[in-house]
Amino acid sequence: MYQTDPPLSPKETLPTMYDLPSEYPEDSGLPDEFHLFQPQLLRETFCPPNYPAEEVFVANDLNLYYDLRHTLWYKRPDWFAAVGVSRLYEQQNLRLSYVIWQEGVAPFVVVELLSPGTEKEDLGQTLREINQPPTKWEVYERILRVPYYIVFDRYTDKLQVFQLVADSYSELDLSTSRAWMPGLELGLGLWQGSYQGIERLWLRWYDASGNWLPTPLEKLERESQRANRLAAQLRELGVNPDDL
The missing domain is CATH 4.10.910 (30s ribosomal protein s13; domain 2)
Structure with missing residues (x-):
């Protein structure tokens, strides 16, 4: 009997981040100042104590490739974090994009900052068109199964936090405008203060004692x-x- 080699895994056969484009010409233009500052504040204060820094990856406005059957399909979250994964791609390079079949770890939390043109899709209020990629909501909830999906509207200062329960997202009660995430030993809430010289409500991480990081x-x-x-x-x- 002839001995055959074991089948190759998707990581070995599908495109890597070096093969996939980091952006497309048809993508929308550069974000406004809030879309620059808010992700930066989230990055600077995201320090989960139960993960070493070299096992935490944070990104904003980075292509997230999620479907190994449709390798060019992607979403581009305003901000996301993955834990338990190398800070560097294959422990050596800065990432051009985040490719699920290469990384093997889905984001733990995704943040979308609402804008008038994306509000309905961000909140799962649009239907998937025939022969088109799934919506953001479908990708985060059903395909990647991201444990926490955060939506913030800076025009109304409304914060919504959705937690994956069983197979679907359940909106948390935010009576204190804060949401604790046990898996990170961190919480996310609305902080009134000045950042980059701008006084307003900002999304910011806090620790187990309730102190803003x-x-x-x-x-x-x-x-x-x-x-x-x-x-x-x-x-x-x-x-x-x-x-x-």
Whole structure:
């Protein structure tokens, strides 16, 4: 009897991120300032304590390829995070896109920032057209089975959080404008404050104690304030901190 080689896996036979385009000419234009700043704030404050930094991947406005039968189909979330996956593609390269059959790990959370042209699709209020790719809602809920899908409307400051329960999304009650995610040991909520010099409500991550996670700039400011207080205490004791 002849011995045959085992069949190749999709990862070995289907296009990789190097083969798939990172963008298409027909895609919409550059996002507005909010679509630039809000994902940046989410990235800067996303630090799940139960995952090392090298096993956390965060992206915004990056092609997400999801169907191994239709390798050119993709969605482009405003922001998403995957955990338990290498920060770098195959632990060596920055990603051009996120290809599910190559990564093997779906996003844990996806955030869409509503705009008038995408509102109905973002909220699952559009139907799939014949011979067309599935809608965002269908992809996140039924194909990728993303545990948490977040939708935020900056015009009304309305935050909606959908959690995957069994086979479908269930909207969480956000009486406090916060949603805790046990699998991340983090929560996401609405924070009133100034970011990039803009005072408004922003989406921001918080820890198990309910404290908003600081940005790198805020960490530096806190360290500077702590150093200044220590220097002042030393001077009160007659010690010049510059001589230490």
